[in-house]
Amino acid sequence: RSTGSGMGCPDWPKCFDQYVPPTSASQLPSDYKEKYVAERVAKNERFAKTLERMGKAHLADSIRHDPSILLPETFNVAKTWTEYLNRLMGALTGFLLLILTVYSFAYRKTARRIVVLSILNLLVVGYQGWLGSIVVSTNLMPWIVTVHMLLAVLIICILIYTYHYAKHLHKENSVIMAKLPWLKGFLLLTLLTSLIQIVVGTEVREAIDVISKDLAGAARNSWIAKAGSIFIEHRNLAILVLVFNIVVYKMVKDRFNGKAEPLKMANWIALTLFVQLLSGFALAYLSLPPVAQAVHILFAVLLFGIQYYLYLLVYRTSTYKQ
Incomplete structure (x- = not known):
């Protein structure tokens, strides 16, 4: 956020359709800007339809008619790799939570709450990853960025509560x-x-x-x-x-x-x-x-x-x- 690199990768989960992003614009097709704008529009239309089914027609309209979504992103190697590293950290978080969930089953008989919380947090992180793709496709639409931030806080709160509960499980x-x-x-x-x-x-x-x-x-x-x-x-x-x-x-x-x-x-x-x-x-x-x-x-x-x-x-x- 502080480097303005949120759109360093215009697609998700890959970055410029690559698992390891490019280091130069010469590695991209000449029409890459138009290509990723078209993909964003298509993805946003699917998201807008989902919102409509949820009864959020006004939010769907705001996405469909947001002009910033049509603005192409010029390749910037520093921003691309900053965003890529950010995604790698997100993936690492997911793997660590997966390991935590596996280990939590050691408490399945004595403290099921730890198992439930660990599974819940893993699901929330998965949803957070998907929402991250929506953040990208909507070109950092403000309300989606805010929800993305609040979900991050929720993930931290679940982790803190799980840690506290496990630490004090057998204490008066x-x-x-x-x-x-x-x-x-x-x-x-x-x-x-x-x-x-x-x-x-x-x-x-x-x-x-x-x-x-x-x-x-x-x-x-x-x-x-x-x-x-x-x-x-x-x-x-x-x-x-x-x-x-x-x-x-x-x-x-x-x-x-x-x-x-x-x-x-x-x-x-x-x-x-x-x-x-x-x-x-x-x-x-x-x-x-x-x-x-x-x-x-x-x-x-x-x-x-x-x-x-x-x-x-x-x-x-x-x-x-x-």
Whole structure:
């Protein structure tokens, strides 16, 4: 995303009809642009018909009449190989989850939930791979990119929950003296706010993509200003996320001590949030440096993942009753 390489490979699952992509435009047929546009249109028509059968006629129409789908992609070796490596990482994730699913059957008699979660995550990753092909065929249509991002977060959440469940399978719930209902409720609110922030951040990224295309990559220092109200919303939500996490940190510090795992997670949240804020400032005031874009996306998801794990830890902690 940060390198703008989402369309580096105009087809899926291969890249320019090859398992190993080309390194030069001379390796492609002269009409490659028209060829892949035609393939995209045909695939999108099939997807649009599927949406219509699901009762989503307005979404189907938006795909059929999106002019960006007809825009050909010029071969760029750097973007092609960046996207190709991204796909290889996706494939590796799928294989690792397949191995995880196989190993999960060791728990089929003692903890079937682990088996079910592992199979579920494997299915979600498979669907995510298919949706990735739709992202390509629709030329990075905004709402599909957002769904693609949310599915990635869901995959991470299922993994975190599976890990937490397996780790604490034979352990008693923790018991502390402090009361926890307020912390549990506020953690849920913070999680929801962070998730909304990720969605809004994706929309900011989509707006920046449009501006970048319109300006042909020039005048980078003006992109933020041209993004409009969506960037303002993202910035305001960032302040809210910061405040909520400070409150969570204080509540955890007040209720846990020593080497308690929730306290460690709270410290990780503080560190992750610090890096996230730094990358956000860099994006806003240093003309969107690509490295900061990658860091910002990465740490946004890391922050959400740590918050979710903290919630799971707190959820299985009870207040001591005399």
